[in-house]
Structure formats: structure tokens, C-alpha cells
Amino acid sequence: MSTVQNPPATGVRVPWPDVHPRVRAAVEEFLGGHVIEAVTQDGGFSPAAAVRLRTGGGRRAFVKAVGPEPNADAVRIYRAEAAIAAVLPATVPAPRLLTTFELDGWVALVFEDIEGRHPATPWRRDELDRVLAAVRRMGEELTPAPIDAPTVEERFGDVFRGWRQLLEEDTAGLDPWALRHLAALAELESGWAAAAAGDTLLHSDLRADNLLVSGDRVYVVDWPWACRGAAWFDLVAMLPSVGMQGGPPPHELLPDPDPAITAALAGVAGFFVGQGRRPDPPGLPTVRAFQRAQGVVALEWLRHRTGWS
Template structure:
């Protein structure tokens, strides 16, 4: 949605927060969520990034934005170079918005370049150290909030979904393995981004900035590394992650969640989600097969 179509009350809040009226708004395309994502320039020359959504665009996205607000407020106390600065937030019960630092950089191209991947993995290691223990004391527990998603092998079995040849006959084994992964996640005390992809990362000459913290949750310290390795796997050579049953179980849980999800009708306003889920499921299944061999 173009910034100009945001309700006037939200745009008035932006002007107040910036201290002068917005004179330029550049809409940023991509991602799954409906709503506004725009780089702003105010009459004073001040720059910012705004993301905003209302319930009429998608009933669930405002809740995700509220989760991101809580996460960003927890991160703000640490002034971390790998997260954007939060200027202000807005919530009138219908529309929810965040006003953030406008990071002048680029999204890592996909397929990943080795140099970009190395920078991002190093930055993630630094960030993970900083987020242990979680700076957001009331962060939801990933293993609880995502239990249904990570337990969907049961639904794959119940629905009789077709699966890749190597999985056929092993669905119950993978369901048990996914439960092992959930148990390991539940013991974690780190704050995980939980949604790391190339389009949630901005690279500048000096910084690697992880954006869009709407899914942040408390989890095992390796959770984000697993998620990011899956994102990079098809592009670059990666260091092996530990031979840990919790990690393997987490992979199984993600694979089952994405595979079952890809079989469902697309939710309102998110037409690209199901094809993305199918591709993601295949990546995780391929990786899982290697770890089980």
C-alpha cells in the first residue's frame, strides 16, 4: 500500500514524531505482509522508515506488529549495532505502526554471495551472544507459540499427504524427532529473531542489520543459525552445525510445518506464501535427510 493511502490519523502521528511533515515517501516492495513499508523524508531533512497495517488488510498482522514493538523495545535497551533504532510506535486498536531508523543499505542478493553470507553469519554470532539471556523478559517461548507449527507431521499423517519418496513410511519417525526438537527449544533462554531470510537483513558498508522482529521469541541459542543456514544452503558452502539431536529435531519440525502448510489455501492478503512454504519444506527435508544418513 502506498504511504499516501494510510489513514490520515496515522500520517499525522508520523509528522508529529518526526517533528515536521513528510515530503517524500518511497514504498518498499516485497515480503509477505500487507500494509505500508516506506522510506520517509521529512521537510526538516530527517529520514525514517515506517511500517503500518490495519485489521482490514489482514486481521492477524497487527498482532505481529505488536509483537515486534515489544521485541524492539527490549532490544533498544542494548543499543545493538545489528538492530535498527526504534523511534516511536503507534497503536489505536486498529492500525499499528512502527517508526524506525532508515538503514541506508541493500538486501543480500539471492542466491547468496559468499562474502555476504560470511558477514551475516559473523554478525549473527555476535548478535546471538548479545541476546543471551533474552533482553525481552516477557518474550513468548518459541516452543509454546510455535508448537502447533512444529508438530504438523501429525497432520501430514492424518491428511494422508503425499511426501517425497525418502520420507514415505518415515512420517511417524519424523513426528517423534520433531517433538525432540520442541523439547530442546523449550530449554533455551536466548532471544531468537525466528524469521531470518535475505529480505529481513540489510547490509551497509559497516553494519549487518537484522530487521522485522515480528516473530521474535525465546528459544535455544542455535535456533537462528539453523533458520539462516537453511536460507543460505542452496547458495554457498556452510560450516557444519553440531550433531545435536535438538537441531535435527528442529529441522524435522520446520519441514513438517512447511510441508503441511503448503497444502492449505492461501490466507487473505498473502498469495505468495504457500509456494514459498513448499520450497522451504524441500530445503529442510533435503538437509534433514543428510543429517539422518
């Protein structure tokens, strides 16, 4: 296992008492009792509430809620998650969405509460093997895609342009290998969407903080970026985070030499490297450091796959 130091996958969470009072009242009405315990869950980056709730009557739920400040884009993302979560089939290993609310600019999602935890990081090999098996099994079960969702190109076409954008930007501080091969990386990246096309329903944002282990089961949470593409794309997008969080290098976990994987990886690596060079988004002060760390691993994986000196 790698000993790479990594930034935590945590952002600035909103405490339950700071959630809009109408949202809190609607959640309590739905749950049928006053909330007597609210435990904030730290994993994830969105500037929102993410809390496990317990009412006086003993009912439990997991609630995510976000308002228009400080990052209005988070509201759009939560709406997208609500739309996807509402139609995920029971075969998907995800917590069931119980209800949603939109009140005074806030969006709230109420899920069943899962007694589980995020995988340990640095990754333990037994948990990693269990997660990878679950991801591969999910890919098999979700082909063809059981629900309508955007294609992987529709979902990420606007942002998987990192190398091509760097051709037109200041490249100060860019990795020397990437700078030396920038034109070739941009060309390789241009084919990522065709390479990653397919009809598997993808999560497309798998990381330890979007997974829960509960006994022998693995649950996949946070589905706003769901899309349709090649079954292996979830692993390509996930493995840079595994490497930067103490797991094995990606080339050991996905040795398949398929050129389509290399092209898709160029898009993923360009995204992490390019985004990691940008200013922090409003309300998300930790996400760029996490992207930069993933970019280091993704770039090394891309160097290994291309064989470029």
C-alpha cells in the same frame, strides 16, 4: 553456490497514500514536517505499508503500518513487534524504534532509517559469511536473554506439528521419502521443543529480507517472533532460505551432528512442508510458495542429517 530458482520474498505492499490519513498525520506530526518522499520497500510478506520517508525538513524514518484488512492477524503481529522492538537493548544490531501509534484499528511503527540494503540473492559468499558471523555473534551477546520473551515452544508449539498433522491428513503429493518415513518424522518432530530449549534471545525468522547490510555492518529487522531458545536455532530456521536463495546447502554451513539440531530441524521442516500445502492466507498470496521452496531444502537437509534411505 546453488542455482536453485526461488520465489521472491515479497508480498502485496500498501502504498503510503493508502495508509489511514490519521496515521499519516500522526507520523508527520512526530517527524515535524510533511512527507515529501515515500519509497516503498518490497521485502517481506505482510499486507502493510513499509516505507522510507523523508520530510521537507530533511528528517528521515522507516515506517511500517498495517490495518485490519485484509488480514487482521497482521495487526496482532505488528503489536508484538512493537512490544519487542521497544525493549531491545542497544547491543542488538537492529534499527531503533522511535515511536508507535494505534489509530482506528491501524498499528504503525516508526524506526530510524538505516542506509542499507538487503543481502544480494542469489547469495554472494562474502555477504553470507558476514551475515553468518553477525548471527553467531548476536547469539553470543544475547545469552542469557536480556529481555523477557516467550520460550521457543510457547512461540511455535502450535505450528511446529507439520509431520504429526500429516499423519491425519491427505498426503497426496507429499515427497516420497517423507511419506515413507512419515511416522518416524512425526516422532522426531515431537521432541523439537525440548531439543531447542535455551536462554538465548532469538529472532527466529531470519531471512535475506529481514537483514540489511550497511558497509561492514549487518542489521537485523522485523522482530515480532522473538523468543528464547538454543543459540543455534536461528541458524536452523534461516539456512533453508539461504539454500533456496542460491547459497550453499545447509549441511555445509552447520555441520554440527548434535541430535538436538536434527530434532529441531524436524520441527522446522515439518512447518515449511505442512504450511506450504495450505491455502494462501488473506492478503498474503506469495508466502506459501516461499514456504514450499524452503521446505524442499529443509527436507533435503533433514534427509542428510538422519541418513534414512
